[in-house]
Amino acid sequence: MKLSRHFLVLAVVTGFLSACSKDEDATVVIPPSDGSELTLNGGGGTGSPNTVYVDFSADSATAAARTSWSLGFYSGSDYRVVLNGFTSMSAVALTKTDISTVGLSDAEGVSLAIGQGAGTLSMIDDVFGDLTKTVIAEVSATESSNVVYLVKPETASASDPSTWYKVRITRSGSGYSLQYAKLGETTIKTAAITKDATYNFTFFSLENGATVKVEPKKAEWDIAWSYAAYYTATIPYFFSDFVVINQYAGVTAAKMDTATISYSNFAATDIAAQTFVSARDAIGSSWRATTGNGIYKNLYYIVKDAAGNYYKLKFVSMGLNDGGTRGYPVIEYKLVQSAS
Amino acid sequence: MRSGLIVLACTLALCNTVCAQSDRNAPAVTDSVRLQDVVVTGQYIPQSLKNSVYQVRTISAEYIKLRGATNVLGVLDNQLGVRFSNDATLGETDVEIMGMSGASVKILLDGVPLVDRGSTRQSLSQVDVSTIERIEIVEGPMSVVYGTDALAGVINIITKKHTGGSQLSVSARVQEETVGKEYALLDGKGVHNENINLQWAKNGFFTGAGITRNDFGGWTDTLTGRKKAWKPKDQLLTNGTFGYSNKVLKAWYRLDYLNEDIISQGDINYDNGKATDQRYLTERYTHQAQAVWQLNSRLSLNGSASYQQYQRRTRTTIKDFVTGTETLSPDAGTQDVSEFNTAFFRGTAQYTINSLLSFQPGIEYRRDASSGQRIEGNPDITDYSAFLSAEIKPLSWLNIRPGVRLSKNSVYDAPPVIPSLNTKIALGKDVDLRLSYARGFRAPALRELYFYFFDASHSIKGNPDLKAEYSNSYTGSVTWQALHQGNLRLNVTGTGFYNDFNDRIDVAIIGSSDTSTYVNISKFKTTGGTLSGVLNWKDLQVNLGFSYIGRYNQYADDEAYNKTQPSPEFMWTPEANGNVTYYFRKLKGAVNLSYKFNGVRPAYEVVTNTDGSTFLHEVKTSSFHQLDVTATRSVTSYLSVNAGVKNLLDNTNINNNSLNTGQAHATGGLLSMWYGRSYFLGISFNWNHN
Secondary structure, X not given: OHHHHHHHHHHHHHHHHOOOOOOOOOOOOOOOOOOEEEEOOOOOOOOOOEEEEEEOOOOEEEEEEHHHOOEEEEOOOOOOEEEOOOOOOEEEEOOOOOHHHOOHHHHOOOOOOOEOOEOOHHHOOOOOOOHHHOOOOOOOOOHHHOOEEEEEOOOOOOOOHHHOEEEEEEEEOOEEEEEEEXXXXXXXXXXXXXXXXXXXXXXXXXOOOEEEOOOOOHHHOOEXXXXXXXXXXXXXXXXXXXXXXXXXXXXXXXXXXXXXXXXXXXOHHHHHHOOOEOOOOOOEOOOEEOOOOEEOOOEEEEEXXXXXXXXXXXXXXXXXXXXXXXXXXXEEEEEEEOOO | OHHHHHHHHHHHHHHHHHHHHOOOOOOOHHHHOOOOOEEOOOOOOOEXXXXXXXXXXXXXXXXXXXXXXXXXXXXXXXXXXXXXXXXXXXXXXXXXXXXXXXXXXXXXXXXXXXXXXXXXXXXXXXXXXXXXXXXXXXXXXXXXXXOOOOOOEEEEEEEOOOOOOOEEEEEEEEEEEOEOOEOOOOOOOOEEEEEEEEEEEEOOEEEEEEEEEEEEOOEOOOXXXXXXXXXXXXXXXXXXXXXXXXXXXXXXXXXXXXEEEEEEOOOOEOOOOEEEEEEEEEEEEEEXXXXXXXXXXXXXXXXXXXXXXXXXXXXXXXXXXXXXXXXXXXXXXXXXXXXXXXXXXXEEEEEEEEOOEEEEEEEEEEEEEEEOOOEOOOOEEEXXXXXXXXXXXXXXXXXXXXXXXXXEEOOOEOOOEEEEEEEEEEOOOOXXXXXXXXXXXXXXXXXHHHEEEEEOOEEEEOOOOOEOEEEEEEEEEEXXXXXXXXXXXXXXXXXXXXXXXXXXXXXXXXXXXXXXXXXXXXXXXXXXXXXXXXXXXXXXXXXXXXXXXXXXXXXXXXXXXXXXXXXXXXXXXXXXXXXXXXXXXXXXXXXEEEEEXXXXXXXXXXXXXXXXXXXXXXXXXXXXXXXXXXXXXXXXXXXXXXXXXXXXXXXXXXXXXXXXXXXXXXXXXXXXXXOOOEEEEEEEEEEEEO
């Protein structure tokens, strides 16, 4: 029949052509990058496996596995121990001081569940990096004042305390002495940890029972990009694409809005007018939103490194509708003023 | 785009060919725009509205045409108690009936349930309007006959069917519409709808086919880059039918195919010269075979079998404007294929013992299988049900229909017994009272049983131990044929309902676990009523209605808040609608004015202060008025023209004063409701040879 032949042709033709592309983009001129660009090897994904330390003056980026360490022992004059704040590690103090008497029964009624609404800010170190507000109290010179802590690594299970650790730290000469074991174990391991003034911290892995190299020397990094412990309202919250500054080495940062001065126009003469912040979250998560927006393209940062150099820093892509790949952020920076 | 032009060109070519062949008159619009009287949803046999034990609302093909609708949502928009919510990110729209969202609404195509991948009833906008004979809406659970999901109600889309005799007919339509102020001829910006349908029948055999292109060019709103506030959506829909009918048997097969392409272009990142684009490509095959067999005057059998394949691909590409290249994004979740397959069979027998008593026993089989991202494994779930209802008419004014459904499910514990009791009481010659109780249920979805999503900020897992949600539902209605004298008729209907939903499935963390899962935890209630009237006077038809619907506020019973900040149990929303149609007999035309008022919609939310304390905040979604004015007119015996203005009051985004904005998953702030005032013009062609 005539009609059905028409129809068949029509159906076939329509089927074929409706698959053609709808891209009708006009030619776009993209200005070349002004300054240095670095792609950070976060390892991919929203909970990227690496922390990436960036040194602007050396144009270098160093990646370290986030979960490769558990505790950081401060190298400064104070005796301070930090939890791994680049993981969702949580910890709580017990009243006991004899680690050999601590067992699974001490976990009864203790919840170390953290993240996605669970947990309290008392289970993690100060999110602004204040070393006087860590979960583990200052290691006392009075040996008997140092209590045992329960520590749940990110990889452990909140509902299974046998995957947690018990730790106790005391001073040992100019360094630290660490006693630790899995919560259900009776054999207590020990480790001696020394301070090295060229680093902020000495890092120790409870899983591997050894000190590990994580951060570059304290003068050799300015900012670090990582999945990190932070907060929302009054509860702990773990942020992807979080940026901390090397506050213990003296790095500070100021947040800028292109509405005030554009990134390309920012010059050494503009530095004096800015307010530099020394807290861990001076950059933090303020540069991006993980839903919808992605990077706030109107924001950039001025970072003063430990040597006194000033850099301007902007985020090029983070993998949220910006042509980048999640977990491999791209940054751009440029020296504004050298240390005199 | 070229495909559109070709469809158009062929449409016109076909018009010329067949116009030359024919001298028959197309049915005039003016004779047919009237409320369809016969309904089928939930009935033993097609039944008049007056005799139905259910209160059914109908929307006719004529009304769909008169409104210039290009999808089903375009005619549901002025129904009382029907509201839409648009997901701007995905380019999808969910429907709500009587205060209950999509998951509790069952969408049927000729009685066969349509598959949806989630709780959003996307299937509703994936049906070709040109094949619709009638839409029937029944409020309240119809779980005895239709099973899961029919808690708030059923939307049954009835397709056009062969009505007997020899027939050759061709119908075609071309309609062009603006999207707000955006429009380009035939392709790109605007709405472009073209379709052709053919029907043929002889000696009891009948066959038909149709093809429709339905393209939506998206809407920019205030954006300036490549990104659009409303995503462009291209649909290609085809259908084919063949069957046989004689005096006692009617059997047919029908296939509906959908190809949908939703395009989400990202803005260019000028720091790297790249943009991320996403496409959501959906393909849907809906096979159905149905048969009705009248064995004798007392016994008839109905069978419906269906196989549905639904596939949705997500494709993410990164376009580099410096090199001019395009690459697939390597990120997790950016390339995905989700598949759903459903096999379905329902068989019923209708047996009349005498004028006082008839029965309908039935069986139903359903198997759903799924795979894709965030679904653990390749699960499938099978459901076996048997149901029985009886229609008892002990007195001439009384019709009682008790029913019960028994189910067995391969995965979860199905509710063992689902009862219902419907009654219709004639209070007088012109007044009918309907009272009913029904148990409704919603089976846990595959997604809720086998969900699996773990990343930096999510750890959610499905729960295979879920039970079905269930509801107790009480509905009542009174219809009064107030006037029927000559060409003056007035019908008034009042309805009321109360629904109590239990074991609702929600995401929660149980005990000291660090994983969220789905649990039967929450409650919900809806209540309210409607009052509506239809007046027919000569060539004028006027419908007016009002509804007042209350949705349960969970904080009313929340111990943390009900003492310090007591809030009401129900949050009420008023709605009003009106439809005025006038037929110009001499001009063979009609004008329609369609209006709806959507009242302020309140809700409560918990807001956290910076110091961590929380308080209860009443969120209000602003009210808005919707108004469409459309007209149609026959130009020749085959051709008619329709034109109109949709959204005359120029609604775009509506306000919602939520304080929880800017957070992950926040739904506050501006809600995109519509894309501004639009104009349309269409030509339709209709030729019949009997």
